[in-house]
Amino acid sequence: MTATAATEHVASWYAATANPAPERPALTGEIDCDVCVVGAGFTGISSALHLAEQGLSVVVLEAARVGFGASGRNGGQIVNGYSRDMDVIEAKYGARTARALGDMAFEGNRIIRRRIEQYGIACDLRDGNLFAACNARQLKGLRDHKALWERYGNRELELLEGEALRREVNSARYLGGLVDHSGGHLHPLNLVLGEAAAVESLGGRIFEQSPVTEVSHGEPVRLRTPQGVVRAARVVMAGNAYLQGVLPALEDRSMPCGTQIITTEPLGEELARELIPNDKAVEDCNYLLDYYRLTADNRLLYGGGVNYGGDDPADIEAVVRPKMLRTFPRLAGVGVDHAWSGTFLMTLNRLPQFGVINGNVYYAQGYSGHGVTCTHLAGRLIAEVMHGQGERFDAFAGIPHLPFPGGRLLRVPLSALGAWYYATRDRLGI
Template identity: 85%
Template sequence: MRVSNDTEHVASWYAATANPAPARPALEGEVSCDVCVVGAGFTGLSAALHLAERGHRVVVLEAARVGFGASGRNGGQIVNSYSRDMDVIETKYGADTARALGDMAFEGNRIIRERIARYGIDCDLRDGNLFAACNARQMKGLVEHKALWERYGHRELELLEGEAVKREVTSERYVGALVDHSGGHLHPLNLVLGQAAAVESLGGVIHERTPVTAVEHGQPVRLATPRGEVRAARVVMAGNAYHQGIMPALEGKSMPCGTQIITTEPLGEERARALLPNNFAVEDCNYLLDYFRLTADHRLIYGGGVNYGGQDPADIEAVIRPKMEKTFPGLGDVRVDYAWSGTFLMTLNRLPQFGVLNDNVYYAQGYSGHGVTCTHLAGRLIAEAMTGREARFDAFAGLPHLPFPGGRMLRVPLSALGAWYYETRDRLGI
């Protein structure tokens, strides 16, 4: 088993199977550009690519390596919509906001697929994902979920009940499932590396190992780095959970959270397909959900759990392996080859935070565990807003950025207490 937490890519299965990529030199000296993007993950590179396609001179600054954070180490699942769905948005923020966000809820998926096709990105794209119900209450929720998504025009859905679930997941844990045939899964690090190469093919410049140490607002914005400076007409802050004190305005109303993933030894195609016959990705419907899928080399990737505040457990396999064996008891003899943690950014209302500071510093963050698709949408909306089409960006920017009860001191224990309550409900099926 391999575990790592240094400034290079975490020692994950993704890093071990990443496509070749050049080392991008750190910034030396002063440069000027139209847009400086801080963070070379999905949000930053999606924005950079959309802007480069529109002819902007783009410089991307990455403190570590391209895809170092959540973008290069997540579960690799293409899950539509947001961490809070449109019914919650409509109840809390009104029908107009729900309609605006609902019209975009499935767009991130389409952007990913368009990028893969246009730029020939090799990232093991596979179709299909499903939401698995562990009890009757969750199954009722999936029936309602299907009706909700269909009301917003998404119809590539199929309900499975009882034994029919085993057509997709050979496990006794689930009483039903909702299949989204438009969803899917992929190798996220290779996707982000492919988009970095696409940005560079259009004249964009990416500097790795170049943390931003200070931001001086103005026109232009000045971004200091250890050995250089960028002067930019506009800036995109896309560090998500990794801004590390340089933008206090973006930190007080969000919380870093950790999740853990293990990857088995190769199972062989026959044994792997016996678990997931049609190679769909799966996430269950629990509050602290499990998620899993197969890799291109027939391993099982299995993740789950949340550590509020982002701390890593001492033994990741000890945390996640029991979850895997509860789902697939026959894997007790299987070796775990990789185990790693990732940090995502959670907001109180579980909706992403978009906005603009000082008229020329744009940001998008806080996807609350549903970032693979929404990050790609965020990049497009930032590019639209910078080119005079603000309406769709503003639909997100108008959502409130709520403070956690108790402030930064109490947000972790209070969130953990709330999670315990919902986890207990899940266990009891109520």
């Protein structure tokens, strides 16, 4: 989190329709607390809420605004699991790790729903998401995926083909799809704003416009901002893609990536239901996937693609609109009202990084595009390990993370080359 970062929410549909929220003050002076959380996105606010519920004094430092980063800009899809499937996890890291992560794969979803109900958060929650297959290979993959997830306890899956799929997403691009009725979608910025208000209702303090410029390890840890200092017995580093320069030891093992989203003008109820009749969120099975859903005011919110390194394209609509029209050609004459980018953090193995530095600085990051649910799980696991129950946290922390090939200089072009290879396979159906 750097002092030069933009400090207001990006001009997204989410920001335009956000629930009222206070502008919180910057930190001034010196304060003490049990736990200081760096970053007011889903990981940080989830951690702060779990810890505040346990009676700890919590301070959250945010360089910009609550939900400024990926937590307030993403596709809003509640997708169970991780960016790597359980068979891959088992093959690489063993049955014990796979079982531990599999047992937690659907927990983040449940935490989100519990928070919404418990704290009365208005965030347009809808049920159901769908994975769409563009070719026969992907459809076979969905059949395998269904059997695999059922082994880990998800019994709310439905495989659809042909006309049955058209009743969920009316596009000629797909051969079939897998519905996860336990998934869903929501307004992510309103969710994190509601959770932040819940933290404050329990006595937690949140400071915006307060980038951390220096961390002095010790007991206590000292965190310096431009106008203040926090002394904390323990720290949660939750800045994800916005922590460059704060935890240098982790930077070679993760890479910021950008993705782009547009929202159309309101489509009206009839056209919206013609496209996605039962209001489920959709993502395809391509390596560089498209993802989309309807908003509460009947716009189509459509995202896709990855920019390795996190740079924004000059014209976001020019990048995303052709993807939308391949899926829904009938939208050729529909206007686009909002276009924005967001930055997420990707790891080489596509699994999140959990760990502890010097015994009292905890971190969770690198969700690799599947952060909405796993961030909420991370907050619970951080609260558990701080109370001496570290088995579940350690299941993630024990996963090794290697640096990207080529280091910081070559990781972007090498990742782009790999993405081109897999995207070509998707286009050829192999």
